[in-house]
Amino acid sequence: MGLLAILLALVLVLFLGERKRRRREGEKGHGGWINKGSGERRLGRSASDEKLMTDISEWLDKYKVYGIEELRQATSDFDYSRLIQGTVYKGTIDGEVFAIKKMKWNACDELKILQKVNHTNLVKLEGFCIDPEDGTCYLVYEYVENGSLHSWLHDTTPTRRLDWRSRLRIALDLAHGLQYIHEHTWPRVVHKDIKSSNVLLDSKLRAKIANFGLAKTGINAVTTHIVGTQGYIAPEYLADGLVTTRMDVFAYGVVLLELISGKEAVSEDGEALWVEAEAVFHTREANVVAWMDPVLREQSCPVDSVVTVLNVALACLQRDPSKRPTMVDVAYTLSKADEQFADYSGDGLSVGSEDVPVVAR
Incomplete structure (x- = not known):
């Protein structure tokens, strides 16, 4: 032909x-x-x-x-x-x-x-x-060799588990990818389907965003055709069909919760992970360590770094989209957290089972 x-x-x-x-x-x-x-x-x-x-x-x-x-x-x-x-x-x-x-x-x-x-x-x-x-x-x-982030976090029989350094780097890679499509394309691109199964990991476990099948250009558009994956859909999009970059920020926050907790975006009972987190961390007395992925609790992991990422996730999940950070803000915060992790001595969890407050709401 x-x-x-x-x-x-x-x-x-x-x-x-x-x-x-x-x-x-x-x-x-x-x-x-x-x-x-x-x-x-x-x-x-x-x-x-x-x-x-x-x-x-x-x-x-x-x-x-x-x-x-x-x-x-x-x-x-x-x-x-x-x-x-x-x-x-x-x-x-x-x-x-x-x-x-x-x-x-x-x-x-x-x-x-x-x-x-x-x-x-x-x-x-x-x-x-x-x-x-x-x-x-x-x-x-x-071809991205190591498959989806979802399989690494949620497969019942994984060959190996992600440590906190890998998870933090994945969060930062994903933030950089979203920052690029939100800030450095014109018209701006909204992915509309950010989720752990659309985050792929290469041979060095660095993250790449996949599947632009639902993506749209332009911002502040309104649609009556609601598409997406349960557990990742921003409330304003579900209610009013409002398409903005902030809906990607919301879904990104859900992925951060998956990285921290090891839990699926939607439980077997149908409860969204972001709703659970909203209920658990509505006070400063919430126990972050108890909510972390058990795999992380078994590893050498600085809780202060986890708390930083959790605060970013909760900010991204604000119900009012205008209160959510931009991906520029997110990438900056996580870059600082990554730098701080490089200085971490690796002595293990710093607090055991004590309560660790979420400091920024």
Whole structure:
């Protein structure tokens, strides 16, 4: 399948919303015809189509266009054994490993956003593919070796557990990634689906934000179509459909609670973790050590550092979005906490089972 056919497929699928293309010999449509047997093509385009082709050419300059057969070979024809999570498969192309995401919806918005972001704490898009037979879109990402933060925190039989230094660095990496999309893109990007399963860890356990499928550009928008994951959705978005960067800040606060407590964002009883934390830490007498992940209590872990991160989490989880910190503020605070941790002697928990107050509310 030539590049011209891939371009046509991308126009039809991404911009005109067609999910199926009929490809029968001699069939007419879209201003021309395709002769499958001879390989001849004649494509007539309107002025609007010409503009769309120009837009796509910008993506082609930045990303590699893969053939569908190339991806099928890379994933053993999308065999179940290659499945990573959801509709993401592990594939090997020319000796290099990639994560190949089969899209369930129109990939246009995600491509538009991904083509303008580039940061070490965001999963990098390497290329894409359009299946000419059915118009399915595939996005090809860098492969992040150590999987999701969710699996590290919540799998029942993990191979190893994260220590506090790793968790603090993950929190800081995630803050830097969000700071970038909130402050250094224009228009600003709202991820809308920050959660521990969308935070991936590389070979050095550094964090990268994945899955921009729900992301939107612009701020202070209102929608009636509420999407997201239970336990991470900001109250103002759930109630009024208000889309701002502060909804990412709220979800980030939930991830911090997961890092501290080792608990899921929603309990088996359906209670949100942020609601539990709000109830537990509404007074200065709350016992932070008792609420920490038991794994951390068994390790050498400075409680003062945990309290700092907990205070950041509670600030991010303010019900009034205007009272939440920006990711600039969060990144600065956590950077200081990381510097202080470097001076920690490693003598273990500093307070045992004593009460440790949460100092900033």
